[in-house]
Amino acid sequence: MNIACWSGPRNLSTALMYAFGARPDCAVWDEPFYATYLDRTGIDHPMRDEIIAAGLTDWAEVARRCAAPDPEGAAHLYLKLMTHHVLDGDSLDWAAKAAHVFLIRHPARVLASYAVKRENPDLADIGFAQQSAIFQTVRARGWRYAVIDSNDIRRAPESALRALCDAINLPFDPTMLSWPAGGHAGDGVWAAHWYDAVHRSTGFAGAEGPMPAVDPALSAVHDAALPHYQQMRAETLRIPA
DSSP states (O other): EEEEEEEEEESSSSHHHHHHTTTTTEEEETTTTTHHHHHHOOOOTTHHHHHHHHHHHOOHHHHHHSSSOTTTOSSSSEEEEEEOOOOOOOOGGGGSSEEEEEEEEHHHHHHHHHHHHHSSSOOOHHHHHHHHHHHHHHHHOOOEEEEEEEHHHHHHHHHHHHHHHHHHHHOGGGGGOOOOOOOOOTTTTTHHHHHHHHHTTTOOOOOOSSOOOOGGGGHHHHHHHHHHHHHHHHBBBBOOO
């Protein structure tokens, strides 16, 4: 089974990839559409040239590989997908047979984390509107999906991962609860810029603290993202304490 996990940046997405990557039956692919996104948009991101050089810029080839089984024979292939890498007009037909996971996080927390790594993000950078659109497509087509909040994973990792696995018809494996420090062999080349905190981790951090204050310069972005988050929050898996 291929698992398409859709999230924006700074959203526990790398830690969740590590959790699936710790399973002996699961391979992972870190942000497969990143290079083609940068190549097609011309947008300036940290390590842009290195990402394009290391990745695939042929969108159709990336989509073909995302739809295919793991080339090395793992039973499952976990795709860590950034929603803002999907551009208007991009087809999701390649994902028809995948199990879809929508990983959400409150925009105040996303913006507080993102702004440390890249200044002045806009709504498109943090992927909330794109995630909502992808979710609507997946639901309308009747594809298997689950929505989970990163806050719930950090609050109760085992309960959350058990519920998530059950929702996508995947047996839970306790190896998902920990991983070695230092990163994963499947990390994208951009890990040097973005993954320092998760590289120091060996499992999910504890419950998040109080909601951070929103920088006044980012209040409009926060306010535009919040309805998308709230709509998807209503669809989340209910995780017991």
